[in-house]
Amino acid sequence: MGLEDASIVERNFLRLVKELNCTNRDHDKEVRCMQTKNASEIINTTETISNPLQSVLRYPFMAVDYDGYFFERPVEKILGTEKFKKDVDVLLEKTTNESTIYMNHYLQNTTYGCPFYPNKPVEDPDNQCNMTKKQYLKSIEFLVKILNLNVTATKKIRKIYSNLTLISYRDRAVRIFVDFFFDCDFLEFGKKIDTYINKTKDKYFFVLGKRISINPWQLFFGVTHDCQSHYMFGHPFLNATAYGYNATMEQEFSSQYMKILSKFTHNAKLYKGYPDKIWNYWPNFNAGETFGVFVNSTLRGWDQYDIINISTHTCERVKNIKLCYRLPRFSIPDICLI
Known part of the structure; x- marks a missing residue:
């Protein structure tokens, strides 16, 4: 099923934050609000989120192709350019x-x-x-x-x-x-x-x-x-x-x-x-x-x-x-x- 584009997952996450009434201009406050939600509430809410840019067979919160932290470059580009171990x-x-x-x-x-x-x-x-x-x-x-x-x-x-x-x-x-x-x-x-x-x-x-x-x-x-x-x-x-x-x-x-x-x-x-x-x-x-x-x-x-x-x-x-x-x-x- 592959990896997902980071921008798509980010949009889905912002939608999740909104659905859980945690939207705030202060990102630290958003994080603290999300931390107050129990796992069941978060999981159940993710089931209601869809994105027209995604195939129906893809989950809204799949691993992303490039997160800017774990991998130095997008995974697909790494494979395409053979720049890996x-x-x-x-x-x-x-x-x-x-x-x-x-x-x-x-x-x-x-x-x-x-x-x-x-x-x-x-x-x-x-x-x-x-x-x-x-x-x-x-x-x-x-x-x-x-x-x-x-x-x-x-x-x-x-x-x-x-x-x-x-x-x-x-x-x-x-x-x-x-x-x-x-x-x-x-x-x-x-x-x-x-x-x-x-x-x-x-x-x-x-x-x-x-x-x-x-x-x-x-x-x-x-x-x-x-x-x-x-x-x-x-x-x-x-x-x-x-x-x-x-x-x-x-x-x-x-x-x-x-x-x-x-x-x-x-x-x-x-x-x-x-x-x-x-x-x-x-x-x-x-x-x-x-x-x-x-x-x-x-x-x-x-x-x-x-x-x-x-x-x-x-x-x-x-x-x-x-x-x-x-x-x-x-x-x-x-x-x-x-």
């Missing part, structure tokens, strides 16, 4: 279903068929986003609109995913939103930084495919980043009672997950499984060979992580659609004429 090892990670956490929020009305009724059980049939074909097609139109693409893109997207006939319209929509907003961008980012990082350094990519047992969302959501961060910080150990009879299983996976991170930070050497030998290293990810590891269970004995290709033929087509059909288009890249 390159003598480093890299570990990239994504989940399998990142887009689903947005579906209940942005596709909730009858036009798209993804409402969520909090007064009903999570797995109630009415909470399963069971799209009709018409609602599925409308969700594609929604995606095209927020990406600022022209109408031709709608037809192209429908064609790309027309072969997914064995899965529901809901799951087709999930796949489309995952590809266009997350997975393909993650892939492109990995390929881009590979060209910058020193070739003597290790670059890894893994996909987290295990759903945590205390995930409060519907099963069809799959694995998203929100609750999965619990594994990273050892939550199953810190609050074992929350996991009930799954506590031991979740502690084992959490321990394994944290070991991946600790081994990487120690010497950047990761192993597909037992034994920890040089011939059993994770594959290195690079722009030419986009291999990664699928982490979806606790390894036992001689178990090994599955090696997967992060790249897909679909992502190349997604990239071309974003390039060729964005509005306004004053010139057509050569690749779009093929």
Whole structure:
């Protein structure tokens, strides 16, 4: 989802200050007023703030591209000019279903068929986003609109995913939103930084495919980043009672997950499984060979992580659609004429 322009976030913050009745010409007084508000009041108020300059899929208070303090220059410009530290090892990670956490929020009305009724059980049939074909097609139109693409893109997207006939319209929509907003961008980012990082350094990519047992969302959501961060910080150990009879299983996976991170930070050497030998290293990810590891269970004995290709033929087509059909288009890249 990227970073946000600092001026946009500043406007949103001024709106928040106003909504909480803290506007004052004296900035110190504004700060003191905001400090008197409790967290719930602030969070609830942020939910009411929107900005026409932002996509509906972007939060009003995202991290900014340049705050003038933490980074010396805007992050996008730093990446574009290669003026950053390159003598480093890299570990990239994504989940399998990142887009689903947005579906209940942005596709909730009858036009798209993804409402969520909090007064009903999570797995109630009415909470399963069971799209009709018409609602599925409308969700594609929604995606095209927020990406600022022209109408031709709608037809192209429908064609790309027309072969997914064995899965529901809901799951087709999930796949489309995952590809266009997350997975393909993650892939492109990995390929881009590979060209910058020193070739003597290790670059890894893994996909987290295990759903945590205390995930409060519907099963069809799959694995998203929100609750999965619990594994990273050892939550199953810190609050074992929350996991009930799954506590031991979740502690084992959490321990394994944290070991991946600790081994990487120690010497950047990761192993597909037992034994920890040089011939059993994770594959290195690079722009030419986009291999990664699928982490979806606790390894036992001689178990090994599955090696997967992060790249897909679909992502190349997604990239071309974003390039060729964005509005306004004053010139057509050569690749779009093929």
